[in-house]
Amino acid sequence: MVSPMLPDFKSTHFELFGLPERFELDGAQLDAAYRHLQVQVHPDKFAHLPESEQRVSMQWSTRVNEAYQALKTPLNRAIYLLTLHGINALAPENTQLSMTFLMQQIEWREGIQSAQNAGDLPALQTIERELNQAEKMTVARLAEEMDGGKQWSVAAQTVRQLKFINKIHEEIDDSYAALDM
């Protein structure tokens, strides 16, 4: 049964895991807190108990998974942190990207396409390395903008770039899959 009425979870995802509210975080600490919480609330722990307890466990476990997903990757974490500051980074009106970045992403996309068409695995790997590098730099910039300067609207721009980089990464995955026939 879908229960649209989830329990009233007032705490933020950061509070749920007992973590400071910032972009840079200790991944191992997040993982540990996540596992620790799931051990408490997961439906498998309640399978032998009454329905009412199973239902609550399902809602809590879902909530813990949602929070973990929101904090696990830099992109999701940045998006979530911005919503806590009242900014919807991915809103349709927030779509402007710098010309330089647009040119760069067109170049990547064309590169991926032609590498796939030519069955050129090394070319694909080169683009993937570039992309990983760009991702790393963008994440570092986000840390500065968010944790250092609290420049939320500037960070919103950077988040959109990271989103694009992620998308292009997915395209690379698809190309690898297409070549693996």
Add this chain to the structure above:
Amino acid sequence: MALLQISEPGLSTAPHQHRLAVGIDLGTTNSLVASVRNGVAMVLNDPDGRALLPSVVRYQTNIAPVVGHAAQHMQSRDPFNTIVSAKRFMGRALADIPDAASYPYHFVDAPSMVQWRTVAGMKNAVEVSAEILSVLRIRAEHTLGGALMGAVITVPAYFDDAQRQATKDAAQLAGINVLRLLNEPTAAAIAYGLDNAAEGVYAVYDLGGGTFDLSILRLSQGVFEVLSTNGDSALGGDDFDQRLFCWILEQAHFPDLTPEDNRLLLTHARVAKEALTERPEVSITAVLASGLTIDMVLTAEKFNELTAALVNKTLQPVRKALRDARLNVEDIRGVVMVGGATRMPCIQAAVAALFGQTPLTNLDPDKVVALGAAMQANVLAGNRQDEEDWLLLDVTPLSLGIETMGGLVEKIIPRNTTLPVARAQEFTTHKDGQTAMSIHVLQGERELVTDCRSLARFELRGIPPMVAGAARIRVSLQVDADGLLSVAAQEMQSGVQAAVTVKPTYGLGEEDIAKMLQAGNTFAREDMGARALQEVRVDAERLIDATQTALEEDGTRLLSSDDYANILAAVQILSEVLLSTDHLAIKAATEKLNQATTEFAARRMDTHVRQALAGQNLDEISSKFG
């Protein structure tokens, strides 16, 4: 006030009583049942000492179907009425079976699931599976000496929603309470991980009779976390037999084989394949219905050549799963081999080459899934103490989404999302004044609706007329710990709300199940009334037990005296009704008590979580779990 204690002979309600629970591996070729006894998981054998029950059911006129070895012996002589590999047809229509023509069956298509015409009437894969499950349930009840509280039934990780629902329906038909559907590679990982105290990232390569799964898991301090899973729910050892069968036909140039011949040669193909795991070559000899004989030699080299494409077909999902987990082969600490088909040397060689390490084969690949399922069943039944517990975190294998304009799929829950999960997304109307919306739920990775599997279709009506794009329809998808989906939709903009919850179209309805139960199926052969009564009694007793414990622990702390009294009253009523033999009244009183404790359960959990976090210094958590 003291609560009434209820107990019946043989049905003690002692809180720490060992509850009988089993793990069942419902396989394409063979099925097994296992249970944890005295702390050790073991496979339960039949009276002849055999662990494997061939997943074969032979239907006959006017007598009960035969299941297992006896049915298997008859498969060449009675191919139309002897159903093998029914698992391949779970939740599938005829159009979903690409090689249907090569099976010696009388298929009849039906909207939800393909059927077979047998001398005992029309049968589908759910009914065939229920026969197999029934035999295993009875075997377990005889061996363990009592009625089962429930079972964990394993399914291929790559099974979609329809196939999972069909498996659950089969269990219900066999009179089994399903504690959980568990993914086969995950079950294997439990058995392997607990046996070897393994830590790190492992891959499970599971090639069964008809399905292939590859899962990547992180094992850390008793938490089994599935990072990604991939596979092919229509690829298995059967396909190797089929390939060999085709080769035999090509070599022999025999026209007009009878269905009996087909089944005979398929059996010979399987025997030859199995023999090749230990010998460099085998001879295949058979006498056909026409009296013609087949006599040929098959070398391992030839076999490898014939099946190379199939072996390679299993390697693509491996690479995809690795990419999804963002891992390289060097990150994999060990590769656990599961499923009888992994005995083939060509498979072991291919896996070793891909991962750059010898795969782990120290657990019997036929039994490891059932053993893991038994361990999980023991935990779910509440038989273990918290300190020695472990936890499984599994994922949804396929993306779930909604059809949007232009026949495109908008993904709402991506593949490899940890369960349980609930996600919602808002959609809007396409036309001015649109008052209804058709919502189509799909499962799969492709962008086009036509390339994905349709799970459910329903209409949301009563949307107030507005200009196009003004309405806000929130569609929520929820996948529970069994990997089963439910869907709801709601119009948010207006005061008017409408919500629909649907069950996937491929599952059988409650009515279908009831009909099958009445149609003289397995379960109905026993006294259904007595069983129903026993089931509700066990449920009620469990609920009273748990409520009592909860009240003792938290009652005075978390409940007002009124609420406390209300719950107590509901317990009292249920305890009294329990003395009667009216199973409907017991069910109703159980439901009442369940409702009365809903708010209490929520408060308890809230407190529980807060305590868990408050007491924990995070560095401590890191060192303990990191």
